Amino acid sequence: MNSSTRIPAKRYVELLPEKGHPSEIPFGWYFVAYSDELEFSEIRVISCFWQEWVLFRDECGSVGMIDPYCPHLGAHIGFGGKVDGEMVRCPFHAWGFDSSGYCRDVPYAKKMPPILKKGPVLKYLPVIECNKIIWAWYHPGAVAPIWNVDNFPETMSNNWIEYEKVEFEISTSIQDIVENSIDYSHLKYVHGHTSTLLGETRQDGIYRHVNIGADVQVIDREGKPDSCHYSIELIQKGPGQHTIRYRRETELLMMFLMTPVTNEKTILRFAFTHEKYPEGSYEHKSVKEFMLEKLGSHGNLNGVHADIPIWNNKIYRKKPLLCEGDGPIMPYRSWFKQFYDGGS
Ligand code: FES
């Protein structure tokens, strides 16, 4: 069937009103930019959480994220706006706004409108920097942050490499993407794992821990086949912070970063880091192969590229027909429900 004639099945799912369903964006902290990609005094327009935002770093280095449309006469602050101290000035009449959405200066007015003192006049999102990443807190009801982002010291260590970054656009919800982590049976059919990967999941408040392990074949330093224990440890905090440690011949840390643009469009980023190994060493070669495996294909194993066509075309089955051997899909969904406004 020609793709333009396909029935957009997901739309029908989306039409069903239901709280706790992935027709919403769950609340939590999400990646919005890498710290090293936003310079001092830089302004950037980004799309996420259903709309455009102006992301900026002020002259002191603090980051803000505000609604782009000026409350004065509606100019888009992201197109021509400028950082001035701790404010961003609108390009139209130079009103100055801070990262809390307050208007702090109207340069030509002798008397500021009293309403400007009362509270923010622009929508803004709480933002923090942690693990060399800028995170924004999104809540559909504008509720203040309920938890913090966890710090992973490796990401800041001088003995570990700067992130190697990869980015994908995915046409599904973040709930669907993360469901992969406990969908043990797909690891064989989609990713080509021949050994049975046994997984264990623990859900603890806003945390979820997944540990998967198996003995796998690797090539040792002498170039001979050898068996080695392969472990995957996933730590998820809220819907948007996922850190995965892969251990085999070497250790690879991946920040699995998802930014919801809408409920059905997600930007997925992988940021890899590992210990610095001398170029040409066995460890260096192994860890690079390890990374390749997570992305595309390496040997018989397929990475995330194999998931993408499935994610992009699947529907959300509210009541999936499950069987023995499937991972704990429904416990995962019940856990995830707590991040939808009114879903717990
Ligand atoms: S429209 Fe922004 S200052 Fe006038």
Ligand SMILES: [Fe+2]
């Ligand atoms: Fe997968």
